[in-house]
Amino acid sequence: MALLERPPRLPRAASEVRPTGGRERRWRTLRGVRRPDGRYSPDPRGTRSLLIALLMACATLITLDHQAGGAALDPARRVIGEVVGPAESAADAVVGPLTRIPGWFRTQDDLRDQVAGLEAENAGLRSELATADFDRNRLAELDGLTAAAEQANHALVPARVIGVGPAQSFSRTVTIDAGSRAGIEPDMTVVNGDGLVGRVLRVTSTTATVLLVIDGDSVVGGRVGSSLEAGFLRGRGVVGDDGRLDLELIDDTVVPARDDVIVTWGSEDGAPYVSGVPVGLVTQVFSNVRETTKRAVIDPFVDFSSLDLVGVVVPSGTESDRAVVEADGSLR
């Protein structure tokens, strides 16, 4: 700061530069010194100024991204995503066959395989939707018809998981190989044959980033299938066998039973979550006296450690660069 505040002064004679050459000397030593043994050894002072400069850059980045939900860096994320996304897709295409050898043995045609898989997935989803308790209650509440109509308005865009965030990053996100060209937008629901996977965070033209429901930041409105009690499902940020969700019920007088099915509660216009997607089973119930709430532990239906084929719920009739599975099972 002191250097900047000093008034600019032109040297009047060459002799005057030499005594005040402190700065110049410092810049020169930035280049480092050579040791007697011939190994290059950088100057600690130069290294330190570079370290400080880069630390400041980190602080700037963190501040920029920490404010306003990271809107400032979204363009940068998008640009990098546009470049890295196709590369991830290509890398996955290279290793994909190796990991999918058993599946590829059966059919020669990958596409047919994929369509059959998706049809089965769609049928599975619809049968899950008909989970007895939940359906009966919906009908009893007389909104079954409208809900069904809403459900029928959705279609699925198939996609494959091509990149998985490492556990060292402590956030549970994946990249899928469908983006805005496939009709995907942020805040769309992502499901697979077993149940709810997560929601779309951001998209590039060919890829999308999905926040898994088990992420520590993920909150999903959930309902107990047998009693229709509403609550909030929070992720624990752990994959594998401990990859569970915590359900906090709004009404503390209700105790969910073991093996009750939890389905999504749904938001307006189906964003970020459409209603009625199965999430998991109740495995344990804790009551918290201090906060007077009941917390249930949910074991998700989806196996998050081996995610591959997923479907993104899009409005029916969405323009897409690939085949879209409509709610009645037809392929468009």
Place this chain on the structure above:
Amino acid sequence: MTWLRAAAAGALVVVALLLQVSVFPHIAWEGVVPNLALLVVVGAALTRGPQFAMTLGFAAGVLLDLAPPADHTAGRWALALLLVGYVAGRVRQDLRPGAGSVVATVAASSFLGTSVFALSGLVLGDLDVGPAIGSGGLLQVVAIAVVWDVLLTPFVLPLVMRVLERLEPATATV
């Protein structure tokens, strides 16, 4: 030559990112994959010294922070890898090159990098350590990361160091 070296280092980082995001998840251990970008930065530190490694670490970290599956606050991996580059580069000056010292540097760097990343998350409120993860869970992730990185060292580090060394011999003027 400097540009060539920077391009080669950049290419190594991109390949590391792709392997780490798209290939290694298939064999991940508790979701933890080897941090190949960190190995590249350590390799750069051991061959080229702290200044080059810090710059490379910062660039690699920004890439890790912004490339698709990432959703944490940007700048956290940049900070972690920058510090890794600095520390590994300083260690190099007092070290005799050898397999043992390389492995020790990798282990220390991996521990430092993953810990700095986790701690910055705690400070920024990005990472919510609930009862499910806990400090034990954090340490477990860090420990697995160290084991992975050390396991991959014999395959990655010689390659990285050879590439960066060949592009500019240590005796050349910098």
